[in-house]
Amino acid sequence: MRVRFWGTRGSMPVSLTWRDLRDRLAQALVAASGRSLDGIEKAAAFVERELDFALSHTFGGHSSCVEFETGGDQYFVCDMGSGARPFGAHVLARQSGRPATVNIFMSHMHWDHIMGFPFFGPAYVQGTKLRIYGCHAELEHALRRQQEPPSFPVPFSQLAASIEFVALAPGETREVSGVRVTPAPQFHSGDSFGFRFEREGKSFVYSTDSEHKLEDIGETQRIVAFFRGADLVIFDAMYSLAEAVSVKADWGHSSNVVGVELCQMAGVKKLALFHHEPANDDAAILRILKDARRLEELTRQAHRLEVTAAYDGLEIDL
Ligand SMILES: [Zn+2]
Numbered sequence: 001m002r003v004r005f006w007g008t009r010g011s012m013p014v015s016l017t018w019r020d021l022r023d024r025l026a027q028a029l030v031a032a033s034g035r036s037l038d039g040i041e042k043a044a045a046f047v048e049r050e051l052d053f054a055l056s057h058t059f060g061g062h063s064s065c066v067e068f069e070t071g072g073d074q075y076f077v078c079d080m081g082s083g084a085r086p087f088g089a090h091v092l093a094r095q096s097g098r099p100a101t102v103n104i105f106m107s108h109m110h111w112d113h114i115m116g117f118p119f120f121g122p123a124y125v126q127g128t129k130l131r132i133y134g135c136h137a138e139l140e141h142a143l144r145r146q147q148e149p150p151s152f153p154v155p156f157s158q159l160a161a162s163i164e165f166v167a168l169a170p171g172e173t174r175e176v177s178g179v180r181v182t183p184a185p186q187f188h189s190g191d192s193f194g195f196r197f198e199r200e201g202k203s204f205v206y207s208t209d210s211e212h213k214l215e216d217i218g219e220t221q222r223i224v225a226f227f228r229g230a231d232l233v234i235f236d237a238m239y240s241l242a243e244a245v246s247v248k249a250d251w252g253h254s255s256n257v258v259g260v261e262l263c264q265m266a267g268v269k270k271l272a273l274f275h276h277e278p279a280n281d282d283a284a285i286l287r288i289l290k291d292a293r294r295l296e297e298l299t300r301q302a303h304r305l306e307v308t309a310a311y312d313g314l315e316i317d318l
């Protein structure tokens with residue numbers, strides 16, 4: 001399976017400002033002084049290889065939307081944050097006129113996870129099949145309501161795609177077009193659900209908008225069992241540990257430190273920090289990543305947990 005991130009920001013999309021761009025360009029020009037970068041290819045290679053991640057990349061960007069490819073012709077995606085707009089454009093380009101079948105797994109209905117749906121191009125194409133899976137009874141209502149007047153010009157009922165809502169039950173594994181999916185309840189305002197996906201011996205967990213209280217042993221064991229042995233866990237690391245346990249306790253989100261601890265206990269191979277705080281710039285997210293990697297090194301036992309921070313456009317092959 002290939003996991004592709006279309007939206008990695010929590011709560012609200014953010015973008016770089018012209019000042020951010022100006023500062024990056026200025027730093028890049030200083031770094032390049034004295035180099036003969038006489039062509040776009042040489043310059044691109046220099047940016048790729050020699051500039052810091054914080055200069056050459058940005059965590060962006062769109063709110064939650066994570067696709068995974070199985071090699072078949074159906075599409076699979078978790079959440080419809082603003083990343084659903086570029087994801088939809090990708091689907092339309094790949095289909096070149098043929099209607100798509102898209103399986104959509106919804107963690108919950110907070111606005112940052114549904115706001116991209118009205119801009120999801122395939123929903124406007126006749127013959128497209130959208131199957132929307134989730135554990136919340138109000139899923140359909142939430143998606144319909146955000147397109148009601150006066151909030152949006154096109155009502156949900158006018159979408160050309162055929163749209164089916166499929167209720168999933170927490171803890172029950174179900175097969176969806178060759179993928180086994182198991183939802184698990186998570187602690188979050190209004191409840192959220194993580195999903196564990198398994199196919200041909202590979203597995204990954206999409207676990208966003210979830211607060212963990214490690215002092216609750218039973219609850220920790222439940223989450224560790226849910227993560228157990230996964231090739232990848234996409235984890236709500238909105239805060240640093242200090243924020244998560246103090247000012248932002250009970251806000252329904254988790255931290256880099258808790259992500260490392262849970263994944264180590266569960267023998268996970270790779271952890272992707274996700275749902276980045278909108279107030280954090282790229283440097284702050286890199287600090288959170290660096291701290292997580294340092295903690296992983298210090299507390300490593302039998303095996304190494306690879307830690308990364310998800311950004312829009314990142315692809316991970318399992
Ligand atoms: Zn969220």
Ligand SMILES: [Zn+2]
Binds near residue numbers: 110188209
């Ligand atoms: Zn939420």
